[in-house]
């Protein structure tokens with residue numbers, strides 16, 4: 001069963017009285033759009049198509065390019081208002097697993113009530129991927145928790161429908177864990 005075909009009964013209930021407290025905070029256009037995308041994906045079994053990523057034209061502009069890809073994957077341009085993203089090199093994670101020369105890219109989207117932190121790295125198929133950083137359940141350090149590559153993924157995360165996501169493969173290998181953290185794999 002693919003991720004998109006997993007039947008979800010939760011969001012319909014979650015949009016009612018049982019909506020998580022994080023969703024009740026001041027209106028947030030990104031969160032609202034993300035939740036809508038997740039619910040639509042659950043109902044139709046199909047993710048919305050956003051088309052190919054923007055192209056990287058100059059390596060000097062890689063940080064800006066990574067930011068542009070995140071904006072594209074999350075369809076932020078469609079929200080009709082500017083969404084600020086802070087983009088910088090990540091001090092902890094490599095851009096490529098086992099790499100040493102290039103740092104991963106850290107991206108933050110700030111809202112009134114919280115900040116969403118993303119980490120951009122390349123997976124083993126050399127595809128740029130985004131993970132949402134969240135405190136490790138064991139050591140509390142910010143580690144890649146869920147792979148978020150579409151607005152629907154973000155909606156599933158915000159709705160806590162973790163079964164529809166499955167966790168980031170980079171959670172166990174993150175060098176951000178405390179040295180003795182049990183969540184860290186070999």
Ligand SMILES: [Zn+2]
Pocket residue numbers: 136137138139140141143177178181182183184
């Ligand atoms: Zn940990």
